[in-house]
Amino acid sequence: MKIKIDHLIRRFGKKNAVNDISFEFESGNIFGFIGPNGAGKTTTIKIMATLDQPTAGDVFFDDISTIAYPEKVRRIVGYMPDSLPSFTDIKVWEYLDFYARAFGLKGETRRKTLADVEAFTNLTGIREKYLNTLSKGMKQRVSLARALVHNPQVLIMDEPAAGLDPRARIELLSLLKILADQGKAILLSSHILSELQDICDGAVIIEQGKLLASGPLDHLMESAVQNRLATAPPMAIPQPTAGNGEAAAAQPPIVMANPLIAITIRVLRDAEQVRLKLMEHPAVKQIDINSPLELAVQFDGTDEDIPPLMASLFAAGCPIVGFSKQSLGLEDVFMRITTGEVQ
Amino acid sequence: MKITSDSFNPVLIKELRQHFHGKLFLITMALLLLAQLATVFILYANMETALANNHTVDVMGPALFTASLVTFSIACVLLCCIASLSRFMGERINPELDFSRFCAMSPLQILWGKMTSCYAIAIYLLSLCLPFLVIAYFLRGLSIINIALGVAFAIVGALFAIQVALFIGSVGQKSLVGILVFGAIWGSGGIISVIGGIVSRFIYRGSVSNFTLPICLALFLVFVVIGFIFVLNLALLSSPLANRTMPARIYTIALALISPVFGFCICYIPKIPLPMTETMVTTFFVACVISSCMCSFIAGFERSVIGPRVQHQCPQKPLQRFGFFLISSGSGGGIMLAWIFELIAFAIALCLFPSRGAAYSTWPMSKVEALAILAFGFSSLLYTEIGLCIHKRFNMMPFSAWLATAVIICFLPLLLFAFASFTYEGKGYDFSHMLITTPFYLISLNDHRLALTDIVCWFGPFFALVAYGFAFPYILEQFKSLRISSDS
Numbered sequence: 001m002k003i004k005i006d007h008l009i010r011r012f013g014k015k016n017a018v019n020d021i022s023f024e025f026e027s028g029n030i031f032g033f034i035g036p037n038g039a040g041k042t043t044t045i046k047i048m049a050t051l052d053q054p055t056a057g058d059v060f061f062d063d064i065s066t067i068a069y070p071e072k073v074r075r076i077v078g079y080m081p082d083s084l085p086s087f088t089d090i091k092v093w094e095y096l097d098f099y100a101r102a103f104g105l106k107g108e109t110r111r112k113t114l115a116d117v118e119a120f121t122n123l124t125g126i127r128e129k130y131l132n133t134l135s136k137g138m139k140q141r142v143s144l145a146r147a148l149v150h151n152p153q154v155l156i157m158d159e160p161a162a163g164l165d166p167r168a169r170i171e172l173l174s175l176l177k178i179l180a181d182q183g184k185a186i187l188l189s190s191h192i193l194s195e196l197q198d199i200c201d202g203a204v205i206i207e208q209g210k211l212l213a214s215g216p217l218d219h220l221m222e223s224a225v226q227n228r229l230a231t232a233p234p235m236a237i238p239q240p241t242a243g244n245g246e247a248a249a250a251q252p253p254i255v256m257a258n259p260l261i262a263i264t265i266r267v268l269r270d271a272e273q274v275r276l277k278l279m280e281h282p283a284v285k286q287i288d289i290n291s292p293l294e295l296a297v298q299f300d301g302t303d304e305d306i307p308p309l310m311a312s313l314f315a316a317g318c319p320i321v322g323f324s325k326q327s328l329g330l331e332d333v334f335m336r337i338t339t340g341e342v343q
Numbered sequence: 344m345k346i347t348s349d350s351f352n353p354v355l356i357k358e359l360r361q362h363f364h365g366k367l368f369l370i371t372m373a374l375l376l377l378a379q380l381a382t383v384f385i386l387y388a389n390m391e392t393a394l395a396n397n398h399t400v401d402v403m404g405p406a407l408f409t410a411s412l413v414t415f416s417i418a419c420v421l422l423c424c425i426a427s428l429s430r431f432m433g434e435r436i437n438p439e440l441d442f443s444r445f446c447a448m449s450p451l452q453i454l455w456g457k458m459t460s461c462y463a464i465a466i467y468l469l470s471l472c473l474p475f476l477v478i479a480y481f482l483r484g485l486s487i488i489n490i491a492l493g494v495a496f497a498i499v500g501a502l503f504a505i506q507v508a509l510f511i512g513s514v515g516q517k518s519l520v521g522i523l524v525f526g527a528i529w530g531s532g533g534i535i536s537v538i539g540g541i542v543s544r545f546i547y548r549g550s551v552s553n554f555t556l557p558i559c560l561a562l563f564l565v566f567v568v569i570g571f572i573f574v575l576n577l578a579l580l581s582s583p584l585a586n587r588t589m590p591a592r593i594y595t596i597a598l599a600l601i602s603p604v605f606g607f608c609i610c611y612i613p614k615i616p617l618p619m620t621e622t623m624v625t626t627f628f629v630a631c632v633i634s635s636c637m638c639s640f641i642a643g644f645e646r647s648v649i650g651p652r653v654q655h656q657c658p659q660k661p662l663q664r665f666g667f668f669l670i671s672s673g674s675g676g677g678i679m680l681a682w683i684f685e686l687i688a689f690a691i692a693l694c695l696f697p698s699r700g701a702a703y704s705t706w707p708m709s710k711v712e713a714l715a716i717l718a719f720g721f722s723s724l725l726y727t728e729i730g731l732c733i734h735k736r737f738n739m740m741p742f743s744a745w746l747a748t749a750v751i752i753c754f755l756p757l758l759l760f761a762f763a764s765f766t767y768e769g770k771g772y773d774f775s776h777m778l779i780t781t782p783f784y785l786i787s788l789n790d791h792r793l794a795l796t797d798i799v800c801w802f803g804p805f806f807a808l809v810a811y812g813f814a815f816p817y818i819l820e821q822f823k824s825l826r827i828s829s830d831s
Contacts, residue, residue: 049445051445053583067651074447098354101349101353101356106349107349112347121498128362
């Protein structure tokens with residue numbers, strides 16, 4: 001299934017909460033939906049889940065329009081809100097049973113589906129508990145179970161991991177991976193970008209209701225690097241002084257084009273010795289000692305320049321036990337693309 | 344055939360589960376039984392005193408009967424109305440809980456589930472009262488008819504209250520105003536039903552047949568209102584992009600069409616000889632005015648832009664398109680349909696109803712009375728048309744525009760009239776002209792000015808027609824927007 005968000009606009013009075021957003025994703029993919037608070041993520045998600053109507057534009061699930069056929073879309077989409085209401089008078093199994101009935105599941109099919117969903121989301125042990133007695137993590141599991149009860153082809157999740165402890169978060173994300181492997185399309189909004197990076201195939205970044213970037217993660221990172229090369233101002237790196245303070249002050253700072261390659265080097269001992277050796281190399285622009293046995297190096301060169309650098313260190317007898325090139329993360333992409341302004 | 348829970352509405356099952364898990368349910372049950380048991384004990388304890396004071400034992404049955412009905416009504420309000428209303432309101436406020444936007448259930452299924460759960464609880468409550476009603480019967484002082492009539496009044500009151508509660512719940516306002524409004528409406532409805540039961544028991548005794556006609560008329564009107572609230576509720580639960588007011592429009596048309604059948608039926612009430620043709624025409628006339636008022640009222644709250652979903656449902660042949668326009672969402676269609684009802688009723692009033700004279704005795708109402716009833720329809724149209732103009736001209740919300748119109752040209756003159764009449768009471772001033780933009784103008788006329796009513800009756804249509812002239816461009820715009828252009 002192909003999900004297409006087509007020039008979506010949502011106005012509240014004079015404010016454009018969502019301003020002409022378009023992107024696409026497909027079955028089997030987990031797509032991250034990223035943006036600062038107030039960027040329009042929840043509004044977009046609610047429109048996709050037929051909880052709100054757009055001012056203009058539409059969302060298509062294959063060819064099914066959310067405006068023309070919201071009833072059909074509800075059968076395709078499973079929506080998981082950021083929080084579950086605290087009903088005091090309904091048990092977990094009754095809550096799920098209602099939604100199963102509401103989606104037309106009957107008899108043995110309903111019972112089997114509910115048992116499967118409860119087992120998948122690990123709710124079997126708490127099915128007799130009232131909703132208001134559940135922890136945040138358990139509520140999120142119930143919420144996920146509710147979204148899955150009619151076996152939707154698309155899952156739309158608004159901050160599903162918010163407020164969860166690390167264990168619950170990891171468990172939830174692993175469930176999502178399984179669901180994506182089953183062929184479901186998942187759109188997931190979250191502020192925990194490092195975790196999104198681990199499980200997402202692609203991402204959409206919005207700010208102030210406008211789309212900033214969308215696509216597969218590696219493309220986003222690549223374009224973010226190119227974007228930085230094209231638009232970032234030159235970065236000044238202070239040179240180490242060589243004894244003569246006046247000469248050093250007169251010397252202009254080195255102006256270089258971004259980006260630098262970040263390399264982490266782990267050593268067995270003598271990090272300071274390795275640092276001094278590295279400083280001799282003209283392409284090394286900055287060295288930070290992260291810990292007694294780890295150095296972070298900013299390297300002005302290409303990937304092909306790294307092996308000679310490492311070979312020179314080995315030749316000089318530096319006790320290196322490992323090294324790795326640091327790639328650009330989703331957090332870096334997000335920080336470089338967004339401005340942090342709010343409407 | 345095996346009946347499983349799959350046969351029932353999902354909302355009904357969920358609501359009943361929530362009712363039975365709630366503490367309010369247990370508390371109300373306990374209080375209901377305790378109140379009735381206490382009444383029995385008090386009556387038993389006072390039996391000897393009552394007999395010693397020469398009171399007949401006939402008082403005991405009616406007292407227990409009244410206590411049972413009152414406790415039933417209170418329990419109904421608590422469980423069927425307030426509990427259901429607050430739950431429904433909570434669901435409607437939060438879109439993530441709103442079944443109409445979250446599930447694949449239709450608004451009709453959702454509303455029907457809510458209603459049937461309330462009715463089921465009401466029947467359960469009544470079944471708890473039944474033993475006490477039987478005791479009341481055996482204590483004497485009541486006939487089976489009296490008991491049946493009292494219970495029927497209480498049930499009708501409960502049905503009405505449930506419908507109003509669900510309506511307020513579906514509006515989904517956060518403030519308590521809805522609950523207060525509901526309380527006031529239920530309070531009056533409950534009081535009327537209880538008083539009706541008591542009156543029927545003590546005064547009418549066995550001669551209920553003398554009051555069959557008013558009871559039938561009252562019941563018919565109550566069920567008309569219940570039906571109207573039901574279709575309004577459906578409209579509220581439907582998607583704003585759907586043709587949400589179509590059920591309401593069809594309801595008004597159906598009401599007008601079946602009203603002569605009601606007229607036909609009441610002609611067969613024993614001991615009341617009614618002329619059949621005249622009665623059927625009169626009921627049709629009244630139903631047309633009621634339908635017109637309903638259409639105007641709904642149109643006052645409707646948007647003035649036809650959505651793409653409605654547009655795509657519309658047949659494109661001109662005549663069919665006009666027919667669809669009348670029953671589709673949008674204030675223009677509502678105003679047009681209201682005008683059609685009103686003009687039919689106006690024609691009947693002018694052509695068929697007699698002036699006060701020779702033929703008057705055979706008709707249930709005269710021409711003047713008919714025109715006075717028509718004034719309500721024309722006034723409703725006037726407010727809606729002006730509201731539409733204000734909405735379009737000043738970009739106000741339709742409801743706010745309608746409300747502002749109604750306040751300025753209906754309620755404000757009424758208040759001024761009441762104030763002036765009170766201040767200058769007995770000084771011979773006549774302030775009735777202040778009410779000329781309200782339907783109450785004719786009611787305020789004195790007998791000696793009744794000759795003027797034929798002239799006065801034209802004010803309503805005249806004002807409504809002038810306002811229609813102003814609103815016509817907006818109505819035409821809506822009608823035109825139903826046509827799908829070739830490039831769309």
